[in-house]
Amino acid sequence: MVMLDVLMVGAGIGGLTAARSLARGGASVALVERAARPSAAGAGIVLGGNAMACLDALELGSAVAARGRAVDEMEISDRTGRTLRRTSVALPGLPAPVAVHRHALHEALQDGVSGVSLYAGTTVEALREETDAVECSLSSGEVLRARLVVGADGIGSQIRKLAFGAPERAYAGYTCWRAVVPDPGVPHPVEMWGRGQRVGLVPLGAGQLYMFLVADAPAGTPGEPVSAEALRARFASFGGHAPAALARLGEAQEILHHDIDHLPRHDFGRGRVALLGDAAHAMTPNMGQGAGMAIEDGFVLAEALRDAGPTPEAVAVYRQRRAARVAGVARNSLRLGAVAQWSTPWLCWLRDALFRALPASADRAQLQALLQAGPA
Ligand SMILES: Cc1cc2nc3c(=O)[nH]c(=O)nc-3n(C[C@H](O)[C@H](O)[C@H](O)COP(=O)(O)OP(=O)(O)OC[C@H]3O[C@@H](n4cnc5c(N)ncnc54)[C@H](O)[C@@H]3O)c2cc1C
Numbered sequence: 001m002v003m004l005d006v007l008m009v010g011a012g013i014g015g016l017t018a019a020r021s022l023a024r025g026g027a028s029v030a031l032v033e034r035a036a037r038p039s040a041a042g043a044g045i046v047l048g049g050n051a052m053a054c055l056d057a058l059e060l061g062s063a064v065a066a067r068g069r070a071v072d073e074m075e076i077s078d079r080t081g082r083t084l085r086r087t088s089v090a091l092p093g094l095p096a097p098v099a100v101h102r103h104a105l106h107e108a109l110q111d112g113v114s115g116v117s118l119y120a121g122t123t124v125e126a127l128r129e130e131t132d133a134v135e136c137s138l139s140s141g142e143v144l145r146a147r148l149v150v151g152a153d154g155i156g157s158q159i160r161k162l163a164f165g166a167p168e169r170a171y172a173g174y175t176c177w178r179a180v181v182p183d184p185g186v187p188h189p190v191e192m193w194g195r196g197q198r199v200g201l202v203p204l205g206a207g208q209l210y211m212f213l214v215a216d217a218p219a220g221t222p223g224e225p226v227s228a229e230a231l232r233a234r235f236a237s238f239g240g241h242a243p244a245a246l247a248r249l250g251e252a253q254e255i256l257h258h259d260i261d262h263l264p265r266h267d268f269g270r271g272r273v274a275l276l277g278d279a280a281h282a283m284t285p286n287m288g289q290g291a292g293m294a295i296e297d298g299f300v301l302a303e304a305l306r307d308a309g310p311t312p313e314a315v316a317v318y319r320q321r322r323a324a325r326v327a328g329v330a331r332n333s334l335r336l337g338a339v340a341q342w343s344t345p346w347l348c349w350l351r352d353a354l355f356r357a358l359p360a361s362a363d364r365a366q367l368q369a370l371l372q373a374g375p376a
Contacts, residue, residue, distance in 0.1 A: 004028050005310040007136055007146035009124055009159050011035075013291045014277025015152030016109035018298025019116050020058050025306045029116050030146075032138065034153070036121040042102040042256055043178035044202050044210025046071060046189065049094035050374030051292035054299045056095055057376045063108040068100025069205030071189055076355060079194035081240020084355040087363040094371055099189060099202045099210065101180060124149075127162045127273070134272045147310035150274045150301070152294070155261060157279035164267055172260040172284050172334070174341050175217040177231060179252035183209035184244035192238055193352070196343030199235055199242045211245050214260075216341055222257040231255070260284055262334070266326060268319035271312050274301060280322075283330035286337035287370075293326050300375050325373060 008019045011033035022029045047055070047064065055061040076085045089097055122140040127149065134149045151159025160167060174196075186209055189202040196216040204210050213235055228249035235246060249255070266281040268274060277294030301318045308314035342348050 001143065001145050003133060004030050004144065004146040005148065006305070007032065007134070007144055007149045009149065009151050010153030010157075010277075010279065011110075011118065011120075012152060012154060012277065012294075013105065013109065014279075014294030014298055015150075016106075016113055017055070017058065017060070017295045018150065018152060018276055018301055020060065020109075020112040021298045021302035022305060023113070023116055024058065025302045027302075027305055027310065030119065030144065031113065031116055032119045032122060032124060032136075032144075034121070034123045039103065039106055043180050043212070044099060044204050044208075045102050045105060045291055046097055046099045046202060046288045047105075047295075048097050048289060048292045048371055049089070049091055050371045050376070051295045052095040052098055053374055053376035054295045057299070058112065060108060060112050061095060063111065064100060064105060065095075065098050067104035067108055068098040069203055070096040071099050072096065073188050075188060075190040077190055077192045077240055078352045079192055079197075079199075079238050081192065081238075081242070084193070084352055085358065085363060087360070087367065089367065091368060091371055099204050101204050101208060101210070119144075123153075123158055124162065127159070129272055148272050148274060148305075148315065150276060151269070151279040152276050152298075153279050155263060155278045155282035157275065159273065160267065160275055160279050163269070163273040167263050167265055167267065169261050170264050171219040172262060172337060173216060174214050174337070175221050175257065175259045176285075177213045177226065178256045178258075179211050179249060179254065180204065180208050181211055181245060181248035181252050183207050184241065184248060186241045186245065190241065191340075192240060192242060193340050193348075194237060195345065195348050196341055197235060197237075198340055199238045199245075201241055201245050209245060209248075211249070214341070216343060217259075219259055222259055226255055226257050228252070228255070260337075262330070266323065266330070268297075268322055269315050270319070271315065274315045274318060276301060281326045281330060283326075284333045284337045286340060287329060287333040289329050289333065289370075292374075293329060296325075296375055297322055303375070321375075329370070
């Protein structure tokens, strides 16, 4: 039986970039993906300058940027479309953030691992940790051995369950619909804050607009039928570019609907099992950094392996380098989401007034602290 350095379970944004990072560092890597063909459910995504810096270091940045649209400024407005904050997101020494369709991003990341073996349409059913390796039994019947197993298999991680037990999953209290529609001419990404509701509009280039709609709701509504008309009625109080974008909702190929869940207890793994991305620390998407943190994780894990080889020591270094940064981003994201979802009218009025009054330098300083602390 071949002994791999690393078996990466999950070929999502985190698993694909980590596999490329590790392979470039000289590790022998294979990927296991539950889906028959790795792809990405979904609409759009914004990759911050920190994530793009990691992708640049992996020579993937230009392929991703070419498939999306560079972002120079981002806006928060109230529900009428009046600007509360407009922040220039181009920072010295960092590449511009990129807004991209998830399918296009996946395509670029997959091209980056063309030399890595992929076991698709299967999963790991059992793990047996030995002194110098982990034996993994796949549902396809194959058995693989690796010095390290990495769970990059998302919020419901099978690897995390098998190795460390199922983590508690928490609902943030709001649910989210996402779609890509023809762009009616939105100039830059804008997030509109209403009362217990938000509308996000993100131009992706090539005439496409990524739209997200967020609303306070009890857990479990994603099973219910959804129509463009019902969403238009639900978000009818929004002005600015929202009505024009909502009018195109019927032209979306699909409307995705998910409750916003997160994992309050982070776990980066130990021994010969590491976890990365949502498997380790699924967070709320309010800072647009979940995928960014997954990309950074893979980058740091590969650096740790370059120094210490595929060993428990490398996993310990990785955990130590990532825990505080990720915890800070997840905490800020949860807080920002809570404020953005306020629904009491006087609190919303106060929030909007405060956000309008804050000096632009405060945004810049926060953004700099967040993005420039990345590993690349
Ligand atoms: C509404 C919303 C908006 C977001 N917007 C942004 C944004 O703008 N910017 C940003 O940076 N982040 C954003 N995020 C977060 C981001 O999508 C995630 O953090 C990111 O996708 C995590 O990547 P991952 O590779 O860890 O996990 P996933 O993307 O979940 O990938 C996991 C992979 O593992 C596979 N898999 C699952 N189970 C198994 C198994 N048992 N065996 C084998 N394979 C398995 C899956 O098929 C998948 O391919 C958003 C999230 C949400 C919900």
